[in-house]
Amino acid sequence: xxxxxxxxxxxxxxxxxxxxxxxxxxxxxxxxxxxxxxxxxxxxxxxxxxxxxxxxxxxxxxxxxxxxxxxxxxxxxxxxxxxxxxxxxxxxxxxxxxxxxxxxxxxxxxxxxxxxxxxxxxxxxxxxxxxxxxxxxxxxxxxxxxxxxxxxxxxxxxxxxxxxxxxxxxxxxxxxxxxxxxxxxxxxxxxxxxxxxxxxxxxxxxxxxxxxxxxxxxxxxxxxxxxxxxxxxxxxxxxxxxxxxxxxxxxxxxxxxxxxxxxxxxxxxxxxxxxxxxxxxxxxxxxxxxxxxxxxxxxxxxxxxxxxxxxxxxxxxxxxxxxxxxxxxxxxxxxxxxxxxxxxxxxxxxxxxxxxxxxxxxxxxxxxxxxxxxxxxxxxxxxxxxxxxxxxxxxxxxxxxxxxxxxxxxxxxxxxxxxxxxxxxxxxxxxxxxxxxxxxxxxxxxxxxxxxxxxxxxxxxxxxxxxxxxxxxxxxxxxxxxxxxxxxxxxxxxxxxxxxxxxxxxxxxxxxxxxxxxxxxxxxxxxxxxxxxxxxxxxxxxxxxxxxxxxxxxxxxxxxxxxxxxxxxxxxxxxxxxxxxxxxxxxxxxxxxxxxxxxxxxxxxxxxxxxxxxxxxxxxxxxxxxxxxxxxxxxxxxxxxxxxxxxxxxxxxxxxxxxxxxx
Amino acid sequence: xxxxxxxxxxxxxxxxxxxxxxxxxxxxxxxxxxxxxxxxxxxxxxxxxxxxxxxxxxxxxxxxxxxxxxxxxxxxxxxxxxxxxxxxxxxxxxxxxxxxxxxxxxxxxxxxxxxxxxxxxxxxxxxxxxxxxxxxxxxxxxxxxxxxxxxxxxxxxxxxxxxxxxxxxxxxxxxxxxxxxxxxxxxxxxxxxxxxxxxxxxxxxxxxxxxxxxxxxxxxxxxxxxxxxxxxxxxxxxxxxxxxxxxxxxxxxxxxxxxxxxxxxxxxxxxxxxxxxxxxxxxxxxxxxxxxxxxxxxxxxxxxxxxxxxxxxxxxxxxxxxxxxxxx
Numbered sequence: 003x004x005x006x007x008x009x010x011x012x013x014x015x016x017x018x019x020x021x022x023x024x025x026x027x028x029x030x031x032x033x034x035x036x037x038x039x040x041x042x043x044x045x046x047x048x049x050x051x052x053x054x055x056x057x058x059x060x061x062x063x064x065x066x067x068x069x070x071x072x073x074x075x076x077x078x079x080x081x082x083x084x085x086x087x088x089x090x091x092x093x094x095x096x097x098x099x100x101x102x103x104x105x106x107x108x109x110x111x112x113x114x115x116x117x118x119x120x121x122x123x124x125x126x127x128x129x130x131x132x133x134x135x136x137x138x139x140x141x142x143x144x145x146x147x148x149x150x151x152x153x154x155x156x157x158x159x160x161x162x163x164x165x166x167x168x169x170x171x172x173x174x175x176x177x178x179x180x181x182x183x184x185x186x187x188x189x190x191x192x193x194x195x196x197x198x199x200x201x202x203x204x205x206x207x208x209x210x211x212x213x214x215x216x217x218x219x220x221x222x223x224x225x226x227x228x229x230x231x232x233x234x235x236x237x238x239x240x241x242x243x244x245x246x247x248x249x250x251x252x253x254x255x256x257x258x259x260x261x262x263x264x265x266x267x268x269x270x271x272x273x274x275x276x277x278x279x280x281x282x283x284x285x286x287x288x289x290x291x292x293x294x295x296x297x298x299x300x301x302x303x304x305x306x307x308x309x310x311x312x313x314x315x316x317x318x319x320x321x322x323x324x325x326x327x328x329x330x331x332x333x334x335x336x337x338x339x340x341x342x343x344x345x346x347x348x349x350x351x352x353x354x355x356x357x358x359x360x361x362x363x364x365x366x367x368x369x370x371x372x373x374x375x376x377x378x379x380x381x382x383x384x385x386x387x388x389x390x391x392x393x394x395x396x397x398x399x400x401x402x403x404x405x406x407x408x409x410x411x412x413x414x415x416x417x418x419x420x421x422x423x424x425x426x427x428x429x430x431x432x433x434x435x436x437x438x439x440x441x442x443x444x445x446x447x448x449x450x451x452x453x454x455x456x457x458x459x460x461x462x463x464x465x466x467x468x469x470x471x472x473x474x475x476x477x478x479x480x481x482x483x484x485x486x487x488x489x490x491x492x493x494x495x496x497x498x499x500x501x502x503x504x505x506x507x508x509x510x511x512x513x514x515x516x517x518x519x520x521x522x523x524x525x526x527x528x529x530x531x532x533x534x535x536x537x538x539x540x541x542x543x544x545x546x547x548x549x550x551x552x553x554x555x556x557x558x559x560x561x562x563x564x565x566x567x568x569x570x571x572x573x574x575x576x577x578x579x580x581x582x583x584x585x586x587x588x589x590x591x592x593x594x595x596x597x598x599x600x601x602x603x604x605x606x607x608x609x610x611x612x613x614x615x616x617x618x619x620x621x622x623x624x625x626x627x628x629x630x631x632x633x634x635x636x637x638x639x640x641x642x643x644x645x646x647x648x649x650x651x652x653x654x655x656x657x658x659x660x661x662x663x664x665x
Numbered sequence: 666x667x668x669x670x671x672x673x674x675x676x677x678x679x680x681x682x683x684x685x686x687x688x689x690x691x692x693x694x695x696x697x698x699x700x701x702x703x704x705x706x707x708x709x710x711x712x713x714x715x716x717x718x719x720x721x722x723x724x725x726x727x728x729x730x731x732x733x734x735x736x737x738x739x740x741x742x743x744x745x746x747x748x749x750x751x752x753x754x755x756x757x758x759x760x761x762x763x764x765x766x767x768x769x770x771x772x773x774x775x776x777x778x779x780x781x782x783x784x785x786x787x788x789x790x791x792x793x794x795x796x797x798x799x800x801x802x803x804x805x806x807x808x809x810x811x812x813x814x815x816x817x818x819x820x821x822x823x824x825x826x827x828x829x830x831x832x833x834x835x836x837x838x839x840x841x842x843x844x845x846x847x848x849x850x851x852x853x854x855x856x857x858x859x860x861x862x863x864x865x866x867x868x869x870x871x872x873x874x875x876x877x878x879x880x881x882x883x884x885x886x887x888x889x890x891x892x893x894x895x896x897x898x899x900x901x902x903x904x905x906x907x908x909x910x911x912x913x914x915x916x917x918x919x920x921x922x923x924x925x926x927x928x929x930x931x932x933x934x935x936x937x938x939x940x941x942x943x944x945x946x947x948x949x950x951x952x953x954x955x956x957x958x959x960x961x962x963x964x965x966x967x968x969x970x971x972x973x974x975x976x977x978x979x980x981x982x983x984x985x986x987x988x989x990x991x992x993x
Contacts, residue, residue, distance in 0.1 A: 070928075071857070101834050103835070103865070104863065104864070104865065109863075110860050112835070112865055114833065130865060130866075132860060132865055136928070140928065142974040142976060144974065144977060145970075147970050155974075161896060161897075163895075163896055173746075174745070175745070185895065185898040186898075187899055194978060196980075210898060212901070214887060220794075220795055222794055223793060224793070227794055227795065229795045231888075269993075273986055279888035281888045283795050285795075287793060293792060293800075293801070295799070295800070297798055297799075299878070299885070299888040300889070301888045301889055301890065303901065303903050304903065305903050305986065307986040307987070309986065333986075335986060336905075337903040337905050338903065339903035343878065343888075343889040345799075347802065361802055363802070369902075369907050371907075372905075373987075375987075395989065397906055397989070401912060411781075411807065411809075413781065419781075421807060431909070431913055431957065433909040433913075433957055434907075436958075436962070444957050446913075447955055456807075478955050479955075479956060480956065481910060481913075481918070481957055481958055482943055482946075483918070494845070506845075508847050508848050531851060533847045551847065553851070561945040561961070562961045563961075564961045564964070565964070567961070572933075572942050574934065574938065578926070580855075582850075605854075606854045606855055611933075612926050612934035614856060614926040
């Protein structure tokens with residue numbers, strides 16, 4: 003990908019005007035003259051490139067948490083690229099826009115190229131490479147009480163994503179298009195191998211890949227538009243788990259005087275999947291007072307699975323009170339999931355100041371799967387001294403969801419719009435029940451009536467107020483934590499106090515309750531946010547963006563202790579203060595260019611079930627050196643602490659310096 | 666108690682009324698398929714007539730030059746669109762009166778119109794495009810968030826330090842969304858979150874601001890799957906043994922995608938509460954509640970650290986290809 007980056011960085015050279023042949027020069031000049039709006043002194047390449055070097059101080063505290071949250075390392079980097087190129091000859095392209103960030107070893111790299119030639123094509127490509135490192139002992143560490151800090155669900159992986167869309171004849175009535183998307187993940191991690199009575203953390207290697215190919219055509223006419231798209235995906239997911247080290251697992255005690263252990267393991271998952279999908283979109287404006295839309299979406303993903311497991315050691319069959327020394331499993335399985343969705347609706351404007359919006363939507367799929375598992379248990383060391391078992395299983399999941407909604411929007415005056423509406427959601431589902439549930443299958447139902455209201459009020463040109471209110475009366479819900487009897491309020495106000503100062507306030511509430519016996523769910527979240535934007539004299543010298551948010555979340559729910567089925571209450575609290583600000587101070591111009599000092603950062607301070615403090619102050623200086631070249635230096639500090647998990651705190655200074663080239 | 670009984674009845678009536686609207690709408694659609702065309706709507710009302718973009722350039726030279734690099738320039742050039750040489754007036758209406766009087770009252774300025782009216786100016790051309798296929802389902806359209814709230818019409822476009830018609834850089838997109846959705850941006854200051862602050866992602870990677878088939882303007886992947894699966898392909902399945910909440914209510918059942926104080930962006934501080942809050946249906950109460958989630962597991966003694974993090978053993982929590990208890 004570095005070669006690709008180099009290629010894109012040299013693209014500006016391609017945009018430079020080529021030496022025209024004498025006979026070509028004149029017609030090109032005439033053509034340019036004919037296009038009146040094109041400015042005469044247009045630059046072929048414009049934009050900026052930032053590159054430099056980053057230093058990271060020794061991380062104080064947990065390096066694993068630092069990597070899980072920040073993961074920045076020292077070294078030379080290309081921090082930011084933002085270029086626009088125009089080809090005066092318009093041979094290959096009219097214009098190419100390139101943006102990129104985080105290249106040269108950064109954990110998060112991206113590049114986006116948008117190339118187009120008017121009436122001929124538009125090619126949009128997007129590539130990202132995101133490192134995903136997660137090692138937080140507090141998340142999953144049964145051995146913590148023994149003084150071992152280990153996350154048994156840890157990952158050191160990368161996810162790569164590439165998307166390319168090619169549109170032919172953009173701007174015409176009929177527009178064919180092609181697309182390709184690639185998504186992959188790879189890396190290593192820690193995962194437990196689970197057997198009766200013990201689980202053994204072992205290393206794992208992960209690799210998955212999805213390729214999506216699609217093509218379609220858009221027909222855009224004055225009265226209607228239709229998009230037809232057909233796509234197909236290929237998917238594979240390979241996971242390998244292996245170890246040859248003796249591993250005593252998480253169980254610290256013996257079982258009938260025997261110490262359970264894993265001496266070797268070889269486990270492989272091989273999943274191959276594919277899918278086709280179809281998409282039909284329709285919009286129409288049959289009359290000036292009516293807009294109509296509809297869509298039908300269908301996909302049919304399927305998976306084929308081959309799994310093998312070969313484990314040696316000393317294991318227990320708790321149900322039979324027996325020990326065994328080895329296990330070999332082979333599984334073959336398949337699953338299919340046809341998925342159909344559709345929606346239709348219209349916006350009706352019977353009179354000038356009234357809009358009626360009606361929509362109906364359905365989403366339904368079922369998952370059908372079958373698996374055959376052959377299992378052999380070995381007693382002693384002889385491979386022949388085994389016991390063979392085989393299991394076949396079928397599983398099914400059914401889901402049907404429907405939603406109908408009508409909204410009436412009235413522009414009462416030029417300053418006041420009122421909204422009111424109603425939504426009805428209903429559906430049903432069938433799923434596999436828990437292992438101890440003798441029914442085998444569970445059926446769920448959803449029925450929810452929701453009232454909608456809201457307004458937009460602009461009493462003054464500088465003041466706007468909007469509010470949305472939603473209240474739902476649940477009759478049935480799928481899960482204990484689902485929306486049931488709830489009300490949701492969102493209000494927002496913006497006021498331009500003086501020309502240089504804009505103040506905005508947001509207020510949101512979600513109150514959800516499920517009073518059903520045995521559930522008693524009581525959930526409330528609130529968020530109040532105040533933000534200001536201060537730009538005296540249009541931000542010529544100073545500008546300030548600031549935001550403060552106070553949020554609270556309370557959740558109480560009855561659950562059952564798995565051991566004795568006693569009723570317990572699960573309490574979750576999160577009371578957070580969040581603030582972020584950035585002040586830019588522009589320095590007097592020197593040599594035609596201005597320098598800038600930026601100060602700000604963000605802070606997060608929460609109390610409740612998992613108190614956490616996370617501070618990220620930042621300071622940046624940018625000074626012109628010569629025309630088109632600026633030097634910048636930046637300091638950033640990361641401070642993270644959790645009172646309940648002190649061993650996960652960290653602090654780190656990060657410095658970076660570099661040059662910004664403006665073209 | 667009465668309120669609880671009567672409210673659904675009232676809502677049911679409203680639903681029936683909505684159904685009548687739908688039937689009426691379909692009827693009108695069928696009987697008025699050849700009604701007034703958008704082109705007719707654009708005819709000048711009153712004495713004003715079209716004067717052409719060159720006339721606008723006489724005074725608005727800066728906007729005229731900037732517009733030359735704007736993607737909307739195609740309106741000026743392509744004959745088929747019907748506005749060749751009159752791109753300015755395609756949005757601002759006929760400008761002869763304004764050209765004579767130089768009064769802002771004599772020209773349409775979409776930025777100063779009510780959201781619905783401003784949108785009609787844009788939708789004259791953009792309504793019949795795939796980006797608007799879900800406009801009616803969009804909370805932005807309902808809440809009068811007009812096109813010009815996010816799109817800048819006259820700017821150069823990406824590069825050169827200007828945000829352009831539609832911002833392309835992740836940082837600019839995120840800043841634009843955060844200017845209204847400040848509570849959401851506050852969530853991104855939490856420690857466990859997607860990498861928006863690093864400019865590796867933007868809001869529009871997951872959300873389609875023009876509207877979506879899914880709630881919260883969530884984008885779709887592979888026709889009708891949630892946008893989360895665009896990057897997290899390993900969670901797509903289908904799985905031999907599905908975990909129902911993932912399919913029925915999506916990733917948000919357990920994760921806070923914008924940011925959380927809890928590892929893995931979970932909605933609870935400990936995994937056991939995350940799981941047991943649903944897996945707690947027993948006896949008659951469960952039947953009455955009608956909720957899914959099954960009975961809680963046996964033999965798990967929560968006093969032991971081994972059983973506090975359910976995903977240590979039930980690791981394939983997004984769905985398993987091998988084991989019905991999601992152990993492998």
